[in-house]
Amino acid sequence: MTGQIPIHVLESEIKQMAKKAGSKSQAVRDYLAKKSDAGPKEIVEALAKKGIEVKDGLVSNIKFTLKKKGKKAGGKKKVVRRAKPSSGGEFDILHDVKKVLDKHGADRVKAAIAALERLGS
Numbered sequence: 001m002t003g004q005i006p007i008h009v010l011e012s013e014i015k016q017m018a019k020k021a022g023s024k025s026q027a028v029r030d031y032l033a034k035k036s037d038a039g040p041k042e043i044v045e046a047l048a049k050k051g052i053e054v055k056d057g058l059v060s061n062i063k064f065t066l067k068k069k070g071k072k073a074g075g076k077k078k079v080v081r082r083a084k085p086s087s088g089g090e091f092d093i094l095h096d097v098k099k100v101l102d103k104h105g106a107d108r109v110k111a112a113i114a115a116l117e118r119l120g121s
Helices: 006-032 040-049 056-066 090-104 108-121
Strands: none
Touching: 006 040, 006 056, 040 056, 090 108
């Protein structure tokens, strides 16, 4: 049995490693909670000063996961443009016609208008 490590010692080391890894992730989340616009390099450097060694990839992954879950981890906010109320004016009609022209092409639109005129007569 010389040279072999008992299983209970290995299990405790694995648990300690898991706890350390969890504390690194938590340290990143804590830092992001205080400074949400921080980039990965800034976070790595700040945590290194506290003696916590993390990699850029871990930080990026945590930031992405937080954003995905809806917890704003930083970055730019989306600008939502509100639709203007339709006034029914000429501009709105021209804008709609432009969309149809862009989608179907002038020749097809002219043919459709000619067909409508024939049906209306």
